[in-house]
Amino acid sequence: MRTELLRRAALVVAxxxxxxxxVIPTVWMIAxxxxxxSEIFQSPxxxxxxxxxxxxxxxxxxxxxxAQQYVNSVxxxxxxxxxxxxxxxxxxxxxxxxxxxxxxxxFLVVLVGLxxxxxxxxxxxxxxxxxxxxxxxxxxxxxxxxxxxxCVLATFIMRQxxxxxxxxLEEAARLDxxxxxxxxxxxxxxxxxxxxxxxxxxxxxxxxNLYLEPTxxxxxxxxxTLPQALTRYTDAYGxxxxxxxxxxxxxxxxxxxxxxxxxQRQFVEGLAHSGLKG
Amino acid sequence: MTATxxxxxxxxxxxxxxxxxxxxxxxxxPFWTTRRRDALTGYLFVAPQxxxxxxxxLVPVVLAVWYSLNEWNIFxxxxxxxxxxxxxxxxxxxxxxxxxxxxxxxxxxxxxLNISLGLALAVMLNRRFRGVTVFRTLFFSPVVxxxxxxxxxxxxxxxxxxxxxxxxxxxxxxGTNWLLQGDTAMISVIVTQVIRSVGVNMVLFLxxxxxxxxxxxxxxxxxxxxxxxxxxxxxxxxxSPTLLLTAILTIVGALQSFAQIAVLTEGGPGLAxxxxxxxxxxxxxxxxxxxxxxxxxxxxxxxxxLLTLLQWQLRRKWVFYED
Numbered sequence: 001m002r003t004e005l006l007r008r009a010a011l012v013v014a015x016x017x018x019x020x021x022x023v024i025p026t027v028w029m030i031a032x033x034x035x036x037x038s039e040i041f042q043s044p045x046x047x048x049x050x051x052x053x054x055x056x057x058x059x060x061x062x063x064x065x066x067a068q069q070y071v072n073s074v075x076x077x078x079x080x081x082x083x084x085x086x087x088x089x090x091x092x093x094x095x096x097x098x099x100x101x102x103x104x105x106x107f108l109v110v111l112v113g114l115x116x117x118x119x120x121x122x123x124x125x126x127x128x129x130x131x132x133x134x135x136x137x138x139x140x141x142x143x144x145x146x147x148x149x150x151c152v153l154a155t156f157i158m159r160q161x162x163x164x165x166x167x168x169l170e171e172a173a174r175l176d177x178x179x180x181x182x183x184x185x186x187x188x189x190x191x192x193x194x195x196x197x198x199x200x201x202x203x204x205x206x207x208x209n210l211y212l213e214p215t216x217x218x219x220x221x222x223x224x225t226l227p228q229a230l231t232r233y234t235d236a237y238g239x240x241x242x243x244x245x246x247x248x249x250x251x252x253x254x255x256x257x258x259x260x261x262x263x264q265r266q267f268v269e270g271l272a273h274s275g276l277k278g
Numbered sequence: 279m280t281a282t283x284x285x286x287x288x289x290x291x292x293x294x295x296x297x298x299x300x301x302x303x304x305x306x307x308p309f310w311t312t313r314r315r316d317a318l319t320g321y322l323f324v325a326p327q328x329x330x331x332x333x334x335x336l337v338p339v340v341l342a343v344w345y346s347l348n349e350w351n352i353f354x355x356x357x358x359x360x361x362x363x364x365x366x367x368x369x370x371x372x373x374x375x376x377x378x379x380x381x382x383x384x385x386x387x388x389x390x391l392n393i394s395l396g397l398a399l400a401v402m403l404n405r406r407f408r409g410v411t412v413f414r415t416l417f418f419s420p421v422v423x424x425x426x427x428x429x430x431x432x433x434x435x436x437x438x439x440x441x442x443x444x445x446x447x448x449x450x451x452x453g454t455n456w457l458l459q460g461d462t463a464m465i466s467v468i469v470t471q472v473i474r475s476v477g478v479n480m481v482l483f484l485x486x487x488x489x490x491x492x493x494x495x496x497x498x499x500x501x502x503x504x505x506x507x508x509x510x511x512x513x514x515x516x517x518s519p520t521l522l523l524t525a526i527l528t529i530v531g532a533l534q535s536f537a538q539i540a541v542l543t544e545g546g547p548g549l550a551x552x553x554x555x556x557x558x559x560x561x562x563x564x565x566x567x568x569x570x571x572x573x574x575x576x577x578x579x580x581x582x583x584l585l586t587l588l589q590w591q592l593r594r595k596w597v598f599y600e601d
Contacts, residue, residue, distance in 0.1 A: 008407055015402060019416045021473050025431045026423060028441065041439055091327035099313075100320030106328060113331035116339060117534045117582055119555045120575045123562045124341035125334065147330025155327050180319040209424045211537035216563055227426035231541060242434060249427035260422040264415055271478065272485035 026253065033057070033247040040242050056247035060233070063241070065222045066248060069229040073252075076141055076225060077207040083146035084154050084203045085196060092158025093184050097170070107159075113152040118144075119212065126216055140217045141210060141225070150206040154199040161195035162188060198270030208256070226252045339579070345572035352566045364573040376549040377557045380464070381533070384553050387468040388532040393525055395472060396479030401509075403480070404487045414484075418477035425474065429541040432470040433457070436542075460550035463543050467551050471538050475531070479524045486520035487513070519593070526589045530582055554578050 027047070032040055034052040060066050094100070095107050129140045145151070165188070173183050189196070214228040221232070230252065233245040260267055346364050348357035368374060403414050420428060435441040436456040443453030456462045490513060498508050514521070536555045539545060545552035545560070552560075558578060562571025 011402060011405075012407070012409065015413050018399070019413065021469075022417055022420055025428065025435065026419065028435070029427070029431045087326045087330065090323040094320045094323035098316055098320035098323065100317040103320065103324075106324060109336075110324075110327060110331055113335040115582060115586055116335050116579060117530070117555075119534055119536065119558055120342060120579045121335060121338035123558075123568060123572050123575060124338035124345065126563075127341070127345075127568070128338070143330075144334045147326065148334035151327065151330060152335075180316060180323075184323070205422070209426075209537075211426055211540070212559065215540075216559075227424055227537065230426050230430060245430060246434075249430055253423050253427050256422045256424070257419060260419065261415065268414070268418060268481050272481050 026257070029246050030250050030254065033243065033250045035243060037243045056243040057251075059241070059244045060248040060251065063244060064224075064229060064232060066229060066251075068222050069224045069226055070251070072138065072223065073208060073226040076138055076145075077204050079142055080146040080150075080207040081200050081203045083142075084151045085200060087147060088151055088154035088158050088199060089189060089192065089196065090184065091155045092160075093162050093188050095155070095159045096162035096165075097188070098180065110152055110155055113148055114156060118149055121148075122212065122216055129217065135217055136219050136223060137217075138223065141207075141213055144213070145203075145207050145210065150203045154203060157199055157202075158192065158195055161192055165191060194266075194270065197266055201267055201270055342572045342575055342579075345568050346576055348569050350566065350568035357569075360569070364569045367570055368573060368577070373549055373552075373557075377552050377554055380549065380551055381553040383464055384468060384535070384551070385529050385532040387464070388471055388535075389525060389529045391468065391472045392476050392479055392528045393521070396476045396524065397483050397521075399476070399480045400483030400487055401513075404484060414480075417480055420474040421477040423474065425537040426541055428474050429470060429538050432466070433542050436466050457543055458547055460547055463547060463550050467538055467542055470542065471532070471535060474538075475528075479528065482520055482524055483517065486517040490516045522589060522593060526585060529585060533578065533581060533585075554581075 031047050031049070033056055034054070035049040036051060036053050036055065039046075039049055039051075091110070095103060095110075125140065125144060126135070129135050134140060169187050169191075170183055173187050178186065209227060210225065211227045214225045218224055218228065221229070224232070226248075230245060230248055233241045233248060235241055345357070347359060347361060349360045349363065350357060399417055403410055403417070437443075438453075438455045438458075442456065446453045454462055456466045494512050494516075495508060498512055503511070533553075534555055535553065536559065539551055539553060539556050540559075543551040545556045554574065555578065558571055558574045561567045561574060
């Protein structure tokens with residue numbers, strides 16, 4: 001009994017020590033964003049400041065159009081997620097449930113889309129969007145993310161989910177005279193809430209975190225998305241404006257963390273059961 | 279068969295002409311049979327996704343192959359066909375060996391650390407004790423923090439006068455200028471990347487561990503097996519599909535890591551952390567060498583394809599399936 005207790009205590013201590021590098025950077029980022037610049041490089045460093053200030057937060061908004069950049073990131077991620085939910089649940093449903101000639105071959109084509117890294121396609125895509133006059137607009141970020149890349153993964157997840165769905169409900173709906181679109185909308189989608197939320201979370205995060213694409217496509221600061229904007233807090237000499245950068249980073253990270261802590265269960269289970277188990 | 283059961287043949291029967299005398303001339307069956315209607319909806323349902331993959335994946339890959347056979351004139355913005363010249367340039371590129379070495383080190387480092395740490399965390403967190411959910415949340419939380427924000431903070435902590443060295447000083451150790459030396463810069467990129475993303479693997483391993491039937495453990499205990507034996511002989515084989523899948527996903531993910539490197543080290547010092555993805559970006563978008571950049575990108579694609587093929591081959595060899 002005592003050894004069991006000791007063992008458990010040892011486990012908790014080990015976990016607590018291991019957790020330090022996972023937690024400290026975020027805590028330190030938030031804490032330092034309230035420090036005056038002079039205190040950031042103080043030695044020995046302190047976690048919390050005695051004289052908190054919001055200067056860095058004000059500076060984050062005045063140095064570049066941060067509010068606009070925030071809006072950009074949010075609306076792009078929302079639009080991408082909504083389109084992906086529709087496109088992937090339609091395709092996933094059809095690949096899992098509808099019999100049509102060539103379905104397997106077409107599914108293979110979709111899987112190829114899952115394989116090709118976005119870094120491989122970005123050079124030609126840039127040229128394509130340049131020809132179409134869409135460079136330095138949000139279109140590339142929306143279209144490519146919502147229809148290729150993360151969306152392909154989403155279609156795969158949806159298909160895995162719909163395959164496992166029992167067929168009786170569908171049969172019953174058919175006998176009641178419902179067509180395929182109605183079955184998809186009224187029977188399949190309501191049952192697919194767990195898969196849909198997993199897809200929504202994965203897609204939102206994927207869009208929110210895009211860095212290479214905005215770096216390549218966007219040049220006007222008022223069009224930037226958050227990850228790109230964060231790296232632009234440098235003074236006239238190219239030196240980093242650390243406290244401003246940390247304040248901006250805090251504002252991009254904290255809302256996600258709050259949502260995560262609230263919807264934690266769904267988040268983790270969604271990921272675990274997203275068909276990635278193999 | 280009871281009356282409430284749906285006869286599985288009913289649907290098929292509706293599509294085929296009823297048995298008996300051949301259809302009377304002049305009376306046509308409707309063109310839109312259930313089967314035809316189904317096929318049409320199938321195509322319509324998958325159309326947006328296929329269009330997306332076609333336009334934004336397949337066409338660009340074909341274009342990348344075409345670009346790789348051309349030289350790009352920045353001033354005129356024109357392509358000139360040069361055949362295999364870009365591929366010959368690959369062989370003569372004095373930087374490429376360093377780039378490939380950095381890519382290999384980074385990918386191997388990330389995979390080994392990510393899988394072992396992810397598995398260790400999952401095993402530790404697969405028990406029931408007070409606070410286990412809190413720990414799961416803590417270890418998973420960096421996944422939600424955006425890569426750039428996470429990397430910025432670590433970049434600050436890893437500076438010469440940053441938090442890591444200050445912390446080392448308080449316990450009497452001498453730090454170093456982590457990001458300005460080749461080997462420590464690589465270690466820094468790997469470690470920050472692993473800490474940020476290991477939560478995903480931890481969750482996938484946890485799900486797999488919870489799928490291992492408890493009776494197997496009990497039987498092994500009754501037989502007097504030790505914990506290490508149980509882990510090696512029961513747990514590992516049973517979660518091997520997840521192990522393999524996460525290994526491949528992690529290595530393919532590592533091959534595509536751009537933001538971490540762009541923000542933390544910009545490929546430096548020298549070429550120490552210039553991995554293939556970063557090199558593609560530099561060639562194509564900083565030096566405007568579209569042809570050579572595309573050639574490098576195709577090399578990256580080849581690596582990813584080979585790894586996936588390897589997974590496909592391996593899964594038959596040693597991966598254990600319950601059914």
